[in-house]
Amino acid sequence: MKKRPVLTILLSIAIAEGVGFLSGLLAGDIRTVYYQLNRPPLSPPGWVFPVVWGILYALMGIAAGLIWLNRGDERSREQALIYYSVQLAVNFSWSIVFFRFQSFWLAVMIILILDVLVWITRRHFDRLSPAAGWLLVPYLAWLLFATYLAIGVFVLN
Numbered sequence: 001m002k003k004r005p006v007l008t009i010l011l012s013i014a015i016a017e018g019v020g021f022l023s024g025l026l027a028g029d030i031r032t033v034y035y036q037l038n039r040p041p042l043s044p045p046g047w048v049f050p051v052v053w054g055i056l057y058a059l060m061g062i063a064a065g066l067i068w069l070n071r072g073d074e075r076s077r078e079q080a081l082i083y084y085s086v087q088l089a090v091n092f093s094w095s096i097v098f099f100r101f102q103s104f105w106l107a108v109m110i111i112l113i114l115d116v117l118v119w120i121t122r123r124h125f126d127r128l129s130p131a132a133g134w135l136l137v138p139y140l141a142w143l144l145f146a147t148y149l150a151i152g153v154f155v156l157n
């Protein structure tokens with residue numbers, strides 16, 4: 001089967017964006033919950049999150065598409081995409097746990113696991129495609145900031 005690069009990348013972006021959209025939808029009234037929380041210093045205004053996440057999901061999708069298109073070692077590619085899928089599933093659960101159920105302690109545990117999974121995914125991606133690895137750096141950086149915010153919310157609430 002011949003791979004079509006543009007369609008593969010667009011499909012990968014659509015999957016990542018779809019996961020983010022569905023997670024947000026199932027998370028409930030994110031905006032109201034966010035503004036009712038006691039938040040730590042440096043917490044951005046609520047409108048920043050959908051903008052940043054939209055960009056990050058697109059970058060994640062491009063990175064995954066590059067890995068899918070990679071003609072290198074099939075086993076390494078499969079392993080990288082498994083880690084990517086697992087971190088995407090964990091990412092999906094975080095907003096639901098944090099906003100819908102307001103289980104801040106569990107949300108902190110989930111985001112710590114997510115940090116590790118994304119770091120591992122980035123390493124696997126980087127071995128196959130340095131560009132794909134670098135595309136995950138903004139995601140990892142934002143997650144580390146989100147980890148600080150989640151811990152702050154847990155402590156303050």
